[in-house]
Amino acid sequence: MLAGSVGAASAGIIVESYMAARGSKLEDVFDIFGTVTLSRTASREQLGLLYEAAKAVAGKADLLAILDNILDHIKQQFKFDACTIRVLEEKKRRLVLLSQKGMSLKHLEESDRELNMETYAGAAFLNNSPEIVNDADGMNKPLSAQVIRREGIKSFVHVPITIEGQPVGILSAFSKSMKGIFTEEFIELFNSLAGQIGIALRNARQAEKLIQVKEHEKEMQIARGIQSGLLPASPPDINGISLAGICVPAREVGGDYFDYLPMAVRTWI
16 A cells, blocks of 8 residues: 555665664564554655655764754645754753754754653653643743744644664754644654654664774774884894894784894893
């Protein structure tokens, strides 16, 4: 049914990407698409959105370009007023803005969130579960209510972004015109989009680690060349004595050093 909606090639990309996002558990993928297709609640446009997100993640663009692309599609598809992606800054234990579409300047200035239960974004992260507010008039978190009401937002949702089941960030959407739009089917779709973002973050982190390893290897090769250059190129020529020396470090560099030092006429140490 999925292939009939978006085509075989697109369906393949979506399923393959979702299997990666769900830890290659086929039963979870079947449950997602079984629920969506059998209930007939997912439109061709929504499935197309999943395809576009998977295609962006599989592309060669840098991380910020990928995240901006996904938020653009989400905002346009659902006519949201703003969409954001925040990620955990581990040292300071707070959620910092990584990508956004549609935020006001004031909202941007206050975009970071402390990692606690006093905000809906913090609660979504700490509970590793969506925080859904379909009517902002019923908010029970004063810190969030102050910002939400000032911005004129009527409904919003925060969904955790995870890597191997552990939260690493939050995907959020805000509407200033509609209440009650975040249905169970929508949250399922939004969770899946957050899964795509998780894959993008994981890929970027792995790529950064590879770059760091390569840079370290290059630096150690330079250090090895410098150390080798400090050793004598050849032993002194002394009649009746044959000398040889070698230094082979266990790794790229070592702490050993030797040299031939003339002390007096025909005297060496």
